[in-house]
Amino acid sequence: MLLEIKDLRVKAEDKEILKGLNLSVNAGEVHAVMGPNGSGKSTLARVLAGHPGYEVTGGSITFDGKDLLELEPEERACEGVFMAFQYPVEIAGINNTYFLKAAVNAVRKYHGKSDLDAVEFMQLLRAKAKLLEMDQAMLGRSVNEGFSGGEKKRNEIFQMAMLEPRLGVLDETDSGLDIDALKIVSNGVNALRTPDRAMIVVTHYQRLLNYIVPDVVHVLTGGRIVRSGGRELALELEEKGYGWIEAETAGARG
Amino acid sequence: MTQLAERHDSLAAGFEALKREPAFGHQGLAETRTQAFDRFLSRGFPTTRDEEWRFTNIAPIAALPLAPAAARTIDADVTARLQPAGPVGVSLVVVNGRLVDTPALPAGVTIRTLDTATSSDLRPMRPAGGTIFPELNTAFFQDLVVIEIAPKAIVIDPIQVLFVTVADGDAPLVSPRLVIRAGEASQATIFETYADASPDAVAFVNAVVDVDVAPGAIVDHVKLQRQNPVSFHLGGTFVRVARAGTFTSHAVTVGGRIGRNDIVSVLDGEGATCTLNGLYVGTGDALIDTHTTIDHAKPHCPSHEIYKGILAGRARAVFNGKILVRLDAQKTDAKQTNKALLLTDEAQINTKPQLEIFADDVKCTHGAAIGQLDEDALFYLKARGIGALDARNMLLHAFADDVLTGIRLETVRTTTMALVEQMLGLPA
Numbered sequence: 001m002l003l004e005i006k007d008l009r010v011k012a013e014d015k016e017i018l019k020g021l022n023l024s025v026n027a028g029e030v031h032a033v034m035g036p037n038g039s040g041k042s043t044l045a046r047v048l049a050g051h052p053g054y055e056v057t058g059g060s061i062t063f064d065g066k067d068l069l070e071l072e073p074e075e076r077a078c079e080g081v082f083m084a085f086q087y088p089v090e091i092a093g094i095n096n097t098y099f100l101k102a103a104v105n106a107v108r109k110y111h112g113k114s115d116l117d118a119v120e121f122m123q124l125l126r127a128k129a130k131l132l133e134m135d136q137a138m139l140g141r142s143v144n145e146g147f148s149g150g151e152k153k154r155n156e157i158f159q160m161a162m163l164e165p166r167l168g169v170l171d172e173t174d175s176g177l178d179i180d181a182l183k184i185v186s187n188g189v190n191a192l193r194t195p196d197r198a199m200i201v202v203t204h205y206q207r208l209l210n211y212i213v214p215d216v217v218h219v220l221t222g223g224r225i226v227r228s229g230g231r232e233l234a235l236e237l238e239e240k241g242y243g244w245i246e247a248e249t250a251g252a253r254g
Numbered sequence: 255m256t257q258l259a260e261r262h263d264s265l266a267a268g269f270e271a272l273k274r275e276p277a278f279g280h281q282g283l284a285e286t287r288t289q290a291f292d293r294f295l296s297r298g299f300p301t302t303r304d305e306e307w308r309f310t311n312i313a314p315i316a317a318l319p320l321a322p323a324a325a326r327t328i329d330a331d332v333t334a335r336l337q338p339a340g341p342v343g344v345s346l347v348v349v350n351g352r353l354v355d356t357p358a359l360p361a362g363v364t365i366r367t368l369d370t371a372t373s374s375d376l377r378p379m380r381p382a383g384g385t386i387f388p389e390l391n392t393a394f395f396q397d398l399v400v401i402e403i404a405p406k407a408i409v410i411d412p413i414q415v416l417f418v419t420v421a422d423g424d425a426p427l428v429s430p431r432l433v434i435r436a437g438e439a440s441q442a443t444i445f446e447t448y449a450d451a452s453p454d455a456v457a458f459v460n461a462v463v464d465v466d467v468a469p470g471a472i473v474d475h476v477k478l479q480r481q482n483p484v485s486f487h488l489g490g491t492f493v494r495v496a497r498a499g500t501f502t503s504h505a506v507t508v509g510g511r512i513g514r515n516d517i518v519s520v521l522d523g524e525g526a527t528c529t530l531n532g533l534y535v536g537t538g539d540a541l542i543d544t545h546t547t548i549d550h551a552k553p554h555c556p557s558h559e560i561y562k563g564i565l566a567g568r569a570r571a572v573f574n575g576k577i578l579v580r581l582d583a584q585k586t587d588a589k590q591t592n593k594a595l596l597l598t599d600e601a602q603i604n605t606k607p608q609l610e611i612f613a614d615d616v617k618c619t620h621g622a623a624i625g626q627l628d629e630d631a632l633f634y635l636k637a638r639g640i641g642a643l644d645a646r647n648m649l650l651h652a653f654a655d656d657v658l659t660g661i662r663l664e665t666v667r668t669t670t671m672a673l674v675e676q677m678l679g680l681p682a
């Protein structure tokens with residue numbers, strides 16, 4: 001098992017958001033997480049990445065046998081956890097390429113490898129930029145600064161391609177992408193699907209799942225995963241919304 | 255009250271001693287000095303009751319047993335260590351306010367000192383708006399450096415002026431004085447550095463710089479204040495920019511216990527341009543005060559100003575940016591930005607823009623942003639594997655770089671950045 005989340009309880013500013021969430025992901029799998037606004041999907045993604053704004057009050061997260069909650073955000077990234085932000089941050093004055101080089105070399109250093117030299121780095125950069133059809137000009141600009149919504153999302157997946165993590169957590173990467181960009185980004189994600197890597201894809205739209213075909217679909221509402229199923233669950237949700245599941249779980253609980 | 259009298263006694267005794275030296279001058283200069291000293295004595299050291307000094311308490315300076323700095327020499331290796339731009343261009347070394355030697359000068363550059371100064375070098379036209387301290391400088395300066403750039407001369411390499419204090423004995427009152435005269439359509443870069451030979455001897459440096467930018471001339475001015483953490487620095491820079499002249503200033507402060515920098519720049523001809531940029535880094539108990547005045551006296555003059563500060567420990571800063579647009583100065587385009595990062599809870603800044611606009615067809619904008627390091631940006635960098643310290647340093651570097659990129663000469667830019675990084679404990 002690559003990732004195992006057990007009975008996870010998370011609070012932010014005295015509000016309980018995740019209320020006993022369980023999720024297991026094997027290497028090689030793609031899991032889709034769907035759910036209504038405010039149900040806790042981004043909270044789950046951020047807690048996996050180690051965002052300091054959340055307090056874990058209970059439960060455990062085990063990643064590749066390690067207690068993830070014990071690790072700093074940068075250690076998690078180096079261990080291979082990558083979150084594509086729902087809202088990527090603009091950082092004025094830090095050049096995108098410089099930033100990527102710092103990130104790639106930080107991860108290498110963590111694993112006891114030497115820095116990539118300038119030539120090796122540029123080769124990697126070009127290959128991945130091509131995969132995601134990144135505009136050369138964007139690489140020279142400040143991180144996300146002045147990028148359109150879609151460009152930011154594409155840049156997240158480009159970073160993931162550069163860092164080659166073992167777990168990608170994509171938080172609504174599809175929203176804001178036009179149909180062509182959606183295909184490019186999906187191709188980029190699919191190129192990273194390997195037997196030793198897993199993805200958690202948070203989305204509101206089953207459309208994405210036509211391109212990135214999941215092994216499992218989960219429904220997150222009220223801070224828990226209340227139903228899991230195959231691809232067809234996504235189609236059912238698209239047709240019927242979340243009301244029926246919420247009613248069923250309320251009934252089951254009540 | 256007795257303390258005040260004593261303090262003035264020590265200065266008065268110093269003044270009497272100076273009278274016996276040739277540097278005091280005859281008639282004209284002697285009279286100017288006496289009048290200036292009288293004006294200083296009648297006002298005395300300002301206190302925090304004085305609006306201009308509300309947040310900057312200079313009682314620790316007033317309490318020093320001040321004695322005019324004695325003539326000293328300095329070893330070449332010390333100068334080499336303190337001269338950050340390395341061996342580029344011309345290098346003038348001023349020790350305790352006196353020029354110690356004159357190197358070979360490039361074509362178009364003339365240097366004068368107290369012995370060779372003209373009467374207008376000694377009494378430059380100085381715009382109003384400074385503090386009382388230039389009066390104290392006038393009373394006590396023991397030498398001055400006049401840098402004159404001939405009309406149309408283009409001086410590529412920087413002219414470095416290193417002001418070093420050698421303190422051995424009572425706290426020296428050092429009174430550096432520099433006059434920059436850029437002739438019509440000339441171009442030059444002047445890089446001033448203020449430093450101490452000793453890392454822990456107290457000194458009070460009271461510097462005055464007068465800059466005259468003739469029509470069409472371009473002057474790039476960099477001032478680096480890297481005094482030791484127990485010394486005091488008050489500096490006044492007075493600039494007059496004539497028609498179509500360009501004055502660019504970068505003031506970088508990384509040293510001193512209490513420092514105040516006053517810059518007054520008058521745009522005194524159509525199309526004159528002025529850029530005042532600054533970066534200050536305060537740690538420990540440092541207090542860094544910046545007062546700038548941009549006086550738009552004529553129409554069609556753009557001015558730009560960006561000041562940024564990074565404060566850690568219990569450091570404090572004051573920023574007061576005045577923009578004056580006179581009745582005549584239509585089509586003025588003035589932009590001021592002032593930002594500070596407070597890295598600790600105890601770090602503090604008092605900031606005030608001051609716009610006084612009397613013309614009606616003008617564009618004036620100002621903005622201030624005081625805050626902590628952007629937590630979201632920090633998390634974003636960490637989430638990509640970059641360590642906490644590196645992430646912080648990347649953000650600080652980006653913050654500072656924005657100001658320093660405006661420095662035209664790369665050697666000056668990189669050495670200045672290296673000092674800032676050193677100050678913040680960043681790997682250089």
Ligand SMILES: Nc1ncnc2c1ncn2[C@@H]1O[C@H](COP(=O)(O)OP(=O)(O)OP(=O)(O)O)[C@@H](O)[C@H]1O
Binds near residue numbers: 015036043053054
């Ligand atoms: N740092 C925080 N502080 C306080 N409340 C928060 C914080 N983060 C999230 N919340 C709240 O927790 C709930 C879940 O938020 P979250 O962002 O995880 O939802 P989501 O499922 O991603 O929603 P969406 O589909 O709209 O993106 C919301 O009510 C939100 O307002």
Ligand SMILES: [Mg+2]
Binds near residue numbers: 043086171172
């Ligand atoms: Mg969300």
